[in-house]
Amino acid sequence: MAYEFKLPDIGEGLQEAEIIRWLVSKSDQIERDQPIVEVQTDKATVEISTPVAGTVHTLAGDEGGVVKVGEPLITIIQESETLANTPSPPQENIAATTRKESVIAIPQTGKPSKDRLPQPKQKRIVAAPTVRKKARDLNIPIKEVTGTGKAGRVTEEDLYRYLKEKQEPPLIKQEYRSHPEKIRTERIKIRGLRKVIAEKMTRSAYTAPHVTGMDEIDVSNLIQLRKNIITQLDKDAKITYLPFIMKAIVKALKENPYFNSSIDEQNNEIVLTKQYNIGIATATKEGVVVPVIKEVDQKSILEIAEEIANLIEKARQNKLSMEDISGGTFTITSTGADGGWYATPIINYPEVAIFGAHSIKKKPVVVDNEIVIRSVMGISITFDHRVIDGEPAGRFMRIVKDTLEHPELLLLDLR
Template sequence: MIYEFKLPDIGEGLHEAEIIRWLVREGDVVNADQPIAEIQTDKAMVEMTTPVAGKVVALAGPEGATVKVGEPLIVVETEAAVAGEAAPTEDSVREPVPAAHGEAPRPARKRAIAAPSVRKRARELGVPIDEVEGTGEGGRVTLADLERYVREREAAATVAARDEAKKDALPTGGAAGGRQASIATWTSIAGLDALFEEEERIPLRGLRKKIAEKMVKSVYTAPHATGMDEIDVTKLVEIRKSLASELAKEQIKLTYLPFIIKAVTRALKEYPMFNASLDEETNEIVLKKRYHIGIATATKAGLLVPVIRDADQKSIRELAVEIAELSEKAHRQALRLKELQGSTFTITSTGAGGGWFAKPIINYPEVAIFGAHAIKRKPVVIDDEIVIRDMMGISLTFDHRVIDGEPAGRFMRTVAHYLSHPEVLLLDVR
């Protein structure tokens, strides 16, 4: 019996996914619940498993292809139709599949056991993960195994290149001829190196491709307008420093972000139009009654936006703990889909070493995004006197279809007020 496993809707609003890596080939025999592919959705990379056992007779396309929800991802001839063919276990070696006319037989192979994050890193390094010897539990391939494999491969390549260069540079016409050959060989190698170093092409795939698509959709759908300002956060610097030393005793790292989240959620309650989206089909502005704050997080793989749900209901301490947990999981690429979905407003930052101002791009379909930037000690005028204060650059990008400049200015002033008087935020125990 032929079974078509169609791409399910595994995420909020998912319409399609990109095939990052096939974990099986046509002709392979698979078990039920065996991983068959790694796919990239708008939110995260997901490892798909087959719901049935049998022989793989067709795949949706090559790695890099896009599959829409409801389209077949893999076609399996189920066990009932291939009775007598034993399905291999995850650790067993796959038997060669008989080759079609004119096609060379494929060698037997063993599928490596590895986490999706390790598989992704292997792709970035250009490492055939099935060839890597795993030293983890049960033979699982670890990041350390990948690094060892790369070092050994590079060492072998260096030795081979040196041996080849020496062979090509052997004398062919006496001592002078040998010197000329050697010079010619190394000049040729140097010339090739220079040629190849002029440019490098990196495929726009996976998470980077999804980020690009979402940014383009946001900019070309919502007319962006951005306001910028600088605010006095001298009190905030002092309070954070005092509380940070206390929380450090509990192994909790306190950044400025929990305070910014509290200030933003307070402003969102005063100006509900910012905690909204625009339904373009019905021409309705949808006001959100809960405050799920997306935190733009830079990782080696690209920008991820984990979500802190009901942020207005959490204390500074609770926010600090959750931010640390989400950030750690984001850098390990271990975030679950539900931790990347449902944000109603997003906060971003250029970091402590970043620029003073920036123009953030809206996390569509939200209608605004707040940017918190570097804190610097600067001379400012207070009561006609020049004093040194801790100043923070801020920016607010908003969808001009929904929000005008005047309310955007009031929203920024409200956030600025709370960040300039952070003692008020400490009253929000929950």
């Protein structure tokens, strides 16, 4: 008998997912709840576990392929006794099961194929989850690694020793030595998070007519206020400028509600959102992800700062959940302290605007008819011209600018 496990709907109306990495191979002996595959949705990388134990019979396809929700993901051979005694996986566990799972029988008529012959029992690999993940990240087949730990446990040192022993000159260098007249190149498959980013950015750029407005803000008072807050706190707080910017953004969104909206293209409607969930474009090794701070208007500067720190750390460790990256209504992006003065961000579609906070630099400015040196930050707002025009965009920028140049105004909204 064989158990057919289909790709489950793991949330947010998922329709399909890309296979990033198989964690098992054909004929492997696997245990219940063992991770079997990493898939990339349009929001995050998700690890899916098997609801039953047995021997892997078939896999849905190669890495890089796409599987639709409800299509077979993996088929697992089970002994009749094991199958009879295995409880049905809970329906609410959407990360490991699906509403359309089924048990099928593989016909045994005719001459047995090679796939149906009894397979030798696979060697059980002993390794910590962190070591298994490290092996996957390094593209190391962990079953080929000789473990030197207790009871043959595979350690990280074993992984690096395996790499050193197997290291060979890259194919591209070999080809160049054989044909020195050729230009050295390298081809990298667009897949995983980078593929999702490419598709979303292309859709945004070719769907929403982008317009970008730019300005600069004197943030000298904001810098001093932040220093005072950090000095007065008893604990080591990780307070960046983002919580202040987010509060200023919410103030502008409340006075300009069309910036906190999206377009329902099917019904040709503008959907105004009465909730202020601000996404933060965050760079990781795999690409940009957008964790979301929910209900920003209901939280203090310190609460927002702590939540930002936690989400950014999770993003860098690739541990963001679907809840962490869902429900955004407006996005902030930043080129960082070492970035440029201005940029033209691409809208996080289907949102209708994105705010860019750029580097802070010392510049001469005119204050009370005198030239003084102040700390100035470049800002930009990119908006969907189908929904927003230039005049409200300018008004939006002025509210953000006035609030951050006079950050004491934030004290009027302590929540």
